[in-house]
Amino acid sequence: MYGDEATVRKILTELGDTWAVVGLSNNRQRAAYGVAEVLQRFGKRVVPVHPKAETVHGEQGYASLADLPFDVDVVDVFVNSELAGPVADEAVARGARAVWFQLGVVDEAAYARTRAAGLEMVMDRCPAIEIPRLG
Numbered sequence: 001m002y003g004d005e006a007t008v009r010k011i012l013t014e015l016g017d018t019w020a021v022v023g024l025s026n027n028r029q030r031a032a033y034g035v036a037e038v039l040q041r042f043g044k045r046v047v048p049v050h051p052k053a054e055t056v057h058g059e060q061g062y063a064s065l066a067d068l069p070f071d072v073d074v075v076d077v078f079v080n081s082e083l084a085g086p087v088a089d090e091a092v093a094r095g096a097r098a099v100w101f102q103l104g105v106v107d108e109a110a111y112a113r114t115r116a117a118g119l120e121m122v123m124d125r126c127p128a129i130e131i132p133r134l135g
Contacts (some may be wrong), residue, residue: 002101002111003122008130015097016073017044017118020065022087023078024048024056031102031126032078038128047072063088074098076127077105085099085110092117102126 002114003011019039022034025048036057047068048054048061049135055061062068065075075091077084077100084101088110091099098120101107106124114121 002106002108003015003125007120009099009134010126011074011098011122012097012131012134015120018047018051018070018072019074019076020047020062020068020091020096021076022049022065024061025052026054026056027076027127030078035076035102035126035128038131042131052094057073064098065094068094069089074097074100076100076102078102079105081106085113088121092119098122100125100127 021032021036025037038047040057046057047059049055049065050061051063053061053063054119075096084105085107088099092114098113099125103124105124111121111123
């Protein structure tokens with residue numbers, strides 16, 4: 001498992017409330033849309049990162065992590081596993097504190113690189129499932 005309960009709890013409660021959600025658009029049919037909504041309900045600032053740079057859930061979107069004019073605490077990744085590693089590398093370069101790969105997103109090499117860089121990381125889990133369990 002990539003991300004034990006202590007790591008999940010730490011990311012969700014201690015590492016900050018600004019989450020860049022890579023792959024978040026206004027497509028209500030995509031999981032990212034609903035997950036972002038749950039994160040907002042739990043007090044997270046959810047910043048959409050998508051090539052369309054759409055405003056989603058009232059938050060201005062950006063085309064890439066590099067375009068963000070402020071720091072982010074967690075980078076939540078909703079892209080295919082083949083594309084996720086470079087996103088994790090960008091998160092490290094930006095100085096994020098953690099990376100979260102969503103359900104079905106797995107890249108063991110990216111996990112190792114991200115952890116070696118000192119970031120917390122969870123892979124193949126969903127924060128919208130985990131955060132209500134914290135009580």
